[in-house]
Amino acid sequence: MTALALEIKDLQAWYGESHILHGVNISIPKGQVITLLGRNGAGRTTTLRALLGLTGTRKGSIKVHGVEAINLPTHKIAHLGIGYCPEERGIFASLSCEENLLLPPQLNGTTAGDKGMSLAEIYEMFPNLLERRNSPGTRLSGGEQQMLAVARILRTGANILLLDEISEGLAPVIVKTLARMITTLKAKGFTIVMVEQNFRFAAPLADHFYVMEHGEIVEQFPASELAAKQDTLHTLLGV
Amino acid sequence: MNRQILGYALFAIVAASLPAFGIYPIFIMKILCYALFACAFNLLLGYVGLLSFGHAAFLGSAAYASGHAIKVWGFSPEMGILYGILIAATLGFVIGGLAIRRSGIYFTMITLAMAQMVFFFFLQAPFTGGEDGLQGVPRGHLFGLLDLKNDLNLYYMVVGIFMIGYFICWRTVNSPFGQVLKAIKENEPRAISLGYDVDKYKLLAFVLSAAIAGLAGSTKMLVFVSATLSDAMWQMSGIVVLMTLIGGVGTFIGPVIGAFIVVMLENKIGDFGRMIADTTGVQWFSSLGESVTIVMGLIFIICVMAFRKGIVGELAHFFTARQSKSQ
Amino acid sequence: MIDIFGIPIQAFLGQILLGLVNGSFYAILSLGLAVIFGLLNVINFAHGALYMLGAFLAWMGMQYLGLNYWVMLVVAPILVGIFGMILERLLLRHLYKLDHLYGLLLTFGIALMIEGIFRSFYGVSGQPYPTPESLRGAVNLGFMILPIYRGWIVLASVIVCLFTWFMIEKTRLGSLLRAGTENPKLVEAFGINVPLMITLTYGFGVALAGFAGVLAAPVLQVSPLMGANLIIVVFAVVVIGGMGSIMGSIVTGLGLGVIEGLTKVFWPEASSTVVFIIMAIVLLLRPAGLFGKEK
Amino acid sequence: QEISDDIIKIGFITDMSGVYSDLDGPAGGEAIKMAIEAAGGEINGKKIELVTADHQNKADVASAKVREWIDQGKVDMIIGGTNSATALASAAVAAEKKKPYISIGAGSTALTTTHCTPFTIHYAYNTKALANVTGSAVYNQGGKDWFFITADYAFGHSLEQDTINVVKAAGGTIKGTVRVPLSTTDFSSYMLQAQTSGAQILGLANAGGDFINSIKAASEFGVTPGMKPAGLLVFINDVHALGLKATQGLYLTAPWYWNQDDESRAWSAKFEERIKRKPSFVQAADYTAAETYLKAVKETGTDDGEAIMKWFKSNTINNFFAKDAMVRKDGLMIHDMYLMQVKTPEESKGPWDYYNVVEKIPGEKAFGPESESTCKL
Amino acid sequence: MGLTCVFNHYFLKLMHNMSDLILETKNLTKEFLGFVAVNDVNLQVQRGHIHALIGPNGAGKTTCFNLLTKFLPPTSGNIFFNGNNITAEKPAQIARRGIIRSFQISAVFPDLTVLENVRIGLQRQQNNSFHFWKSNQCLHELDDQARELLAEVDLLEFENEITSNLPYGRKRALEIATTLGMKPELMLLDEPTQGMGHEDVDRVTQLIKKVSAGRTILMVEHNMNVISSIADKITVLARGATLAEGNYQEVSRNPAVMEAYMGTSQGELEGAH
Numbered sequence A: 001m002t003a004l005a006l007e008i009k010d011l012q013a014w015y016g017e018s019h020i021l022h023g024v025n026i027s028i029p030k031g032q033v034i035t036l037l038g039r040n041g042a043g044r045t046t047t048l049r050a051l052l053g054l055t056g057t058r059k060g061s062i063k064v065h066g067v068e069a070i071n072l073p074t075h076k077i078a079h080l081g082i083g084y085c086p087e088e089r090g091i092f093a094s095l096s097c098e099e100n101l102l103l104p105p106q107l108n109g110t111t112a113g114d115k116g117m118s119l120a121e122i123y124e125m126f127p128n129l130l131e132r133r134n135s136p137g138t139r140l141s142g143g144e145q146q147m148l149a150v151a152r153i154l155r156t157g158a159n160i161l162l163l164d165e166i167s168e169g170l171a172p173v174i175v176k177t178l179a180r181m182i183t184t185l186k187a188k189g190f191t192i193v194m195v196e197q198n199f200r201f202a203a204p205l206a207d208h209f210y211v212m213e214h215g216e217i218v219e220q221f222p223a224s225e226l227a228a229k230q231d232t233l234h235t236l237l238g239v
Numbered sequence B: 001m002n003r004q005i006l007g008y009a010l011f012a013i014v015a016a017s018l019p020a021f022g023i024y025p026i027f028i029m030k031i032l033c034y035a036l037f038a039c040a041f042n043l044l045l046g047y048v049g050l051l052s053f054g055h056a057a058f059l060g061s062a063a064y065a066s067g068h069a070i071k072v073w074g075f076s077p078e079m080g081i082l083y084g085i086l087i088a089a090t091l092g093f094v095i096g097g098l099a100i101r102r103s104g105i106y107f108t109m110i111t112l113a114m115a116q117m118v119f120f121f122f123l124q125a126p127f128t129g130g131e132d133g134l135q136g137v138p139r140g141h142l143f144g145l146l147d148l149k150n151d152l153n154l155y156y157m158v159v160g161i162f163m164i165g166y167f168i169c170w171r172t173v174n175s176p177f178g179q180v181l182k183a184i185k186e187n188e189p190r191a192i193s194l195g196y197d198v199d200k201y202k203l204l205a206f207v208l209s210a211a212i213a214g215l216a217g218s219t220k221m222l223v224f225v226s227a228t229l230s231d232a233m234w235q236m237s238g239i240v241v242l243m244t245l246i247g248g249v250g251t252f253i254g255p256v257i258g259a260f261i262v263v264m265l266e267n268k269i270g271d272f273g274r275m276i277a278d279t280t281g282v283q284w285f286s287s288l289g290e291s292v293t294i295v296m297g298l299i300f301i302i303c304v305m306a307f308r309k310g311i312v313g314e315l316a317h318f319f320t321a322r323q324s325k326s327q
Numbered sequence C: 001m002i003d004i005f006g007i008p009i010q011a012f013l014g015q016i017l018l019g020l021v022n023g024s025f026y027a028i029l030s031l032g033l034a035v036i037f038g039l040l041n042v043i044n045f046a047h048g049a050l051y052m053l054g055a056f057l058a059w060m061g062m063q064y065l066g067l068n069y070w071v072m073l074v075v076a077p078i079l080v081g082i083f084g085m086i087l088e089r090l091l092l093r094h095l096y097k098l099d100h101l102y103g104l105l106l107t108f109g110i111a112l113m114i115e116g117i118f119r120s121f122y123g124v125s126g127q128p129y130p131t132p133e134s135l136r137g138a139v140n141l142g143f144m145i146l147p148i149y150r151g152w153i154v155l156a157s158v159i160v161c162l163f164t165w166f167m168i169e170k171t172r173l174g175s176l177l178r179a180g181t182e183n184p185k186l187v188e189a190f191g192i193n194v195p196l197m198i199t200l201t202y203g204f205g206v207a208l209a210g211f212a213g214v215l216a217a218p219v220l221q222v223s224p225l226m227g228a229n230l231i232i233v234v235f236a237v238v239v240i241g242g243m244g245s246i247m248g249s250i251v252t253g254l255g256l257g258v259i260e261g262l263t264k265v266f267w268p269e270a271s272s273t274v275v276f277i278i279m280a281i282v283l284l285l286r287p288a289g290l291f292g293k294e295k
Numbered sequence D: 001q002e003i004s005d006d007i008i009k010i011g012f013i014t015d016m017s018g019v020y021s022d023l024d025g026p027a028g029g030e031a032i033k034m035a036i037e038a039a040g041g042e043i044n045g046k047k048i049e050l051v052t053a054d055h056q057n058k059a060d061v062a063s064a065k066v067r068e069w070i071d072q073g074k075v076d077m078i079i080g081g082t083n084s085a086t087a088l089a090s091a092a093v094a095a096e097k098k099k100p101y102i103s104i105g106a107g108s109t110a111l112t113t114t115h116c117t118p119f120t121i122h123y124a125y126n127t128k129a130l131a132n133v134t135g136s137a138v139y140n141q142g143g144k145d146w147f148f149i150t151a152d153y154a155f156g157h158s159l160e161q162d163t164i165n166v167v168k169a170a171g172g173t174i175k176g177t178v179r180v181p182l183s184t185t186d187f188s189s190y191m192l193q194a195q196t197s198g199a200q201i202l203g204l205a206n207a208g209g210d211f212i213n214s215i216k217a218a219s220e221f222g223v224t225p226g227m228k229p230a231g232l233l234v235f236i237n238d239v240h241a242l243g244l245k246a247t248q249g250l251y252l253t254a255p256w257y258w259n260q261d262d263e264s265r266a267w268s269a270k271f272e273e274r275i276k277r278k279p280s281f282v283q284a285a286d287y288t289a290a291e292t293y294l295k296a297v298k299e300t301g302t303d304d305g306e307a308i309m310k311w312f313k314s315n316t317i318n319n320f321f322a323k324d325a326m327v328r329k330d331g332l333m334i335h336d337m338y339l340m341q342v343k344t345p346e347e348s349k350g351p352w353d354y355y356n357v358v359e360k361i362p363g364e365k366a367f368g369p370e371s372e373s374t375c376k377l
Numbered sequence E: 001m002g003l004t005c006v007f008n009h010y011f012l013k014l015m016h017n018m019s020d021l022i023l024e025t026k027n028l029t030k031e032f033l034g035f036v037a038v039n040d041v042n043l044q045v046q047r048g049h050i051h052a053l054i055g056p057n058g059a060g061k062t063t064c065f066n067l068l069t070k071f072l073p074p075t076s077g078n079i080f081f082n083g084n085n086i087t088a089e090k091p092a093q094i095a096r097r098g099i100i101r102s103f104q105i106s107a108v109f110p111d112l113t114v115l116e117n118v119r120i121g122l123q124r125q126q127n128n129s130f131h132f133w134k135s136n137q138c139l140h141e142l143d144d145q146a147r148e149l150l151a152e153v154d155l156l157e158f159e160n161e162i163t164s165n166l167p168y169g170r171k172r173a174l175e176i177a178t179t180l181g182m183k184p185e186l187m188l189l190d191e192p193t194q195g196m197g198h199e200d201v202d203r204v205t206q207l208i209k210k211v212s213a214g215r216t217i218l219m220v221e222h223n224m225n226v227i228s229s230i231a232d233k234i235t236v237l238a239r240g241a242t243l244a245e246g247n248y249q250e251v252s253r254n255p256a257v258m259e260a261y262m263g264t265s266q267g268e269l270e271g272a273h
């Protein structure tokens, strides 16, 4: 059995009083790419946020590279090797593009192996950013902002990436770039958790699929069973 | 309701008999004035959730207004007090009207700054006597009958005024209007969405609070026959916050108890310090009287860190907790 | 002699310059407040007391340890900063989850205590602090005789303000700070120890106050109440400039100093109120302040 | 008539911690204690007690304290220290309660004119005497055009007005005045105004810390060599704080100077032993006022206010502070004043050796004739 | 299209405008510092309908609500309620006209009792809400009315409970009861079932259905089960603009909607992205 990069057991989370996650269980071996599917409001974003301790109360167990993280402060969890690309992108308006890019520190947590990409490598991957490097973060186009948000965490050396709807609102060509990027990262041994509405984007990339509904995992299967599960998926996700 | 009346009557009896026990009436009157002031302040903080850091402006303006009216224009004491209230309420209308446009910290800072403006006005206006203050205001005869020069007569009048003021606060909170205020405090957007024009309610509450603070100010002026800048200083606004915080924000007797403690502290801490100095031999304590502010600051910190509900609030909490446990 | 509105131009220029001196203090103090407010969302009522503490440390250093002005200009702010960090760690930290008003009340209590303690030891009358040897004397600017030390105040504060502005606007540390102001949670999710950053920021903000205190020591008396009187004006400056805006604080601080100085000439009675009047007007027209962003 | 409550209780209220605390303050209290000790701590077996309070320069604090003392604390007489605003407020209360109020540190003439009471004694000095002496001395030295920096409360106004009267009567002109709040620390802007006024004399109608700060600012902004400062009320502590270099040549008026005669030197030595510094004239006045009061009690055999006041107004007072002094009907004590000039550093033989006595002005001349008093008593 | 068709079309449209439309927005737009959150939206809500507003996160639904109730001022565009232009009115005025909203995050008065919560709404009819001199005893006149409303949402047994002690779902129900007390012509519900367990969702869904009788409801909802079971008409917003409109069947088959809202489910869509 391969080592688990991320092991989530019975994770519960609340926003104030609303109980959003009702016991989520996910185990991700190192180097795997998984996709969390589900309808709007199913709790996928919340799962990612809960991993990093960004929700209100949370309960259960979260092991990152075998280290229990449920009681750690957010910044320590990040140092275990997690990079987070939030749904709303979280580009800082008062920072220029490059400042945004340089903002997250290099993680040298216990198990974060990689050194992270250099600025040059990143600009090579996203030439648009090089061009716009000095403009204020929120003046970038939506797509550029999305690239920036992803690129930002590649520099840090985090080897577990939490990507929330990175393809949302992007032109096909950029989506393709992102897909290529994920393939590259996967090849480099990154562990990736994707939250996606865009099934077409996620399908060829993921090794494993989880489907969420009302704060619970209601279905999961490896990529090999994808074809067989079409109908289930349709009832769970389709209108 | 009956218990309320009973409590009220009890208070009246106790208050009326205090001087008979040799307790210095001026001291109690001072407490009552501050207590009324704190009640007025609490009306805003406790029941509308607005922290005003400029309430001294109302206390001071009423004191000056009624002092001037009585001393210079020869008003009778009751008319002087009414005039003071009117001025304080008008000022409340202006400052409140400006301040309620913003909320939270901004509201607080605006009230503070506006009150500071009022302070400087009093510092410079010719009729206030500047740093000298307005001294030697004649107390006169209440309704032309009762000679207020007599401390005891004055004392009963102050007890009466306090009870009226306290009752107005109580009535306001327990009125249809008060009910809406509570709703605004707890969830302002929801109150708006139910069709309440919350700014108007806040403003009325602000004006009421200013008026009662004015009542306290005018009364205090009569007790000490003077109106001075310290009534309008921002430190006074701080003290009223402290009194309310110690006693318990949003409780009825809280501010009264808070006022009692703070005035006690101001007056007695010197003796207390001297006592400690005598017993411990540490001379520094004997200067404690001059440094009431240290103790006040400390109490402030303790209240904010540990007793946010104040004495009354914590007690109430303790008892309800025990009750629910025993049930 | 040229007159401006019946005031000789000399006096006019002189008052502008003096206003700039006062404005320097406003600027440094409101800058510190702005930095703190930006990240902690706390109105630091203790700012004036910590300013006073800075001045007193300078005085004590000279009195008890024989340390000169220049040493204390460095040491006192550091000590004040450390003191601030201790306050933040022990007290302020526990209030972030509550209404911001509690932060205000707590720091108010702290201010009362610090001032009370110094009062009980040193009384309210000021302690004199000599102008450092190298900055004594005055230069004749033609329109006025400017004591060198006053010039130094303006210079030093402009340097400090610009340095702070540079740190915050142009460095990585600053970008962390700005990002933290916008979205502290996300910054923390990137692995930055935001609580530590908050502590340091508070320390830095109050160190600025301490610095202003040392600067002020030779021109004003070192007195326990020196901060209490200043702080409310500085609050007004912060509100006018736009809560949390760095450049706003600097510009408004200096600007209001000058306006206040001019009011002293044209309408002396209003000089202590002019800042508040401006505040009321600004709030009516631009509730978020001159440089503030609408939230 | 008897001693009320079998105890003779003196209340001493002054600025214990503020701008005036050096020249009176706790040390003033010590001086009164010395007087009580000198009387043996009792009179005819009745104990003498002293209570002290800090009025923080706030009139309301002062009047409330005095009221409480008399109502509750069995205080028989009040000695009021510095600050005219507090003195006016306290005097009103004392009069209402029919207790003697001896004002020492306060200068406002209002105490014995517009606000005079049958129970007020204005003991050490008043602004009119200061104005008469310093004002005319400076004027006679050629100071014709004045600019005033005035402490913005009763004392300052009174001092300013009295000096203006003197200067104008002599034919001088007033180029302007600024009123400055009590305890201002930054005088720079006012100095600039003074400078542009074109006056020769910078009249400082303030005292204590305010005076010190204005002198400093004046020299800092290069006002002083050009303009001459006239300190209208200067205490020896101020000169001590500023140093002779900054103050040399300054004219000032005082009722007393520790080095003026043997008697004074002797007492000052005792005082210095206790307090570690020389007394200001206010502290000397505190001592002698208490001493005189105790003498009055002893001679009348009572601490009743009216009897004491009668004693004061019908006896001449003689002590090291005041010779052949009389308390007028309006409560003003008439005694000699001195015009002093601050020594140069070379002249001075050491710490506290600061003044040359220039002239002794007879009380009647310094304080003006009784006919000028507007008191309606 | 035949001539009659065209005629019918316009005729129907006219009819709508005259009577059936309770709420209409014309070119409603909201910008936040250059970012267009609501873009030229023309919403038409028919009287008596349960009208659902759906769309991906950040589509502008809540902002839309805020504009309709004037919690935010629109950058441009107009809002008509019963044919009256209400664009310039204040939130409280709008509420008094009969448009009452609920909030995405539960909006009750937590320290009041359940009964008092409902009464706050009812109190407005009494016209005494400024009377600070009156005893609040007079509010008890409203108790019966309040209890009726509580009964309607099954909260009667909790009437004296402090609201903050209620479970989440019940709070949402209470919110609806309070809203009902205002006798709104138009109710705006922002994600009424958010954060609820399954049973709660069903109960609230039924409740909405029940209270919709005789009034109009405009709701934002993510839960498709809820929408499919009760919505008469659906407007889909995406990136601030109207993407599609129609009943559930129409909307759910609309490829653009699938694309924007669900992402693609492979079988049905090709070519996008």
Ligand SMILES: Nc1ncnc2c1ncn2[C@@H]1O[C@H](COP(=O)(O)OP(=O)(O)OP(=O)(O)O)[C@@H](O)[C@H]1O
Residues within 6 Å of the ligand: A015, A016, A018, A020, A038, A039, A040, A041, A042, A043, A044, A045, A046, A047, A087, E057, E105, E191, E194, E195
């Ligand atoms: N800050 C918040 N406070 C209260 N409730 C929230 C908050 N953020 C999200 N929710 C609610 O939590 C539930 C789950 O939201 P979440 O964002 O995890 O959904 P999701 O599955 O990521 O869907 P999508 O990203 O498509 O919206 C939703 O009902 C949402 O309304």
Ligand SMILES: Nc1ncnc2c1ncn2[C@@H]1O[C@H](COP(=O)(O)OP(=O)(O)OP(=O)(O)O)[C@@H](O)[C@H]1O
Residues within 6 Å of the ligand: C295, E032, E035, E037, E055, E056, E057, E058, E059, E060, E061, E062, E063, E064, E104
């Ligand atoms: N006050 C504001 N300032 C700036 N942008 C805002 C503001 N309010 C909302 N937005 C932006 O407008 C867009 C629409 O937000 P809105 O809350 O209306 O979305 P929504 O459709 O209700 O989404 P959700 O389903 O997540 O509740 C979002 O991108 C949001 O970030």
Ligand SMILES: [Mg+2]
Residues within 6 Å of the ligand: D003, D004, D005, D006, D007, D008, D009, D074, D075, D076, D303
């Ligand atoms: Mg006696």
Ligand SMILES: [Mg+2]
Residues within 6 Å of the ligand: E061, E062, E063, E104
């Ligand atoms: Mg929303």
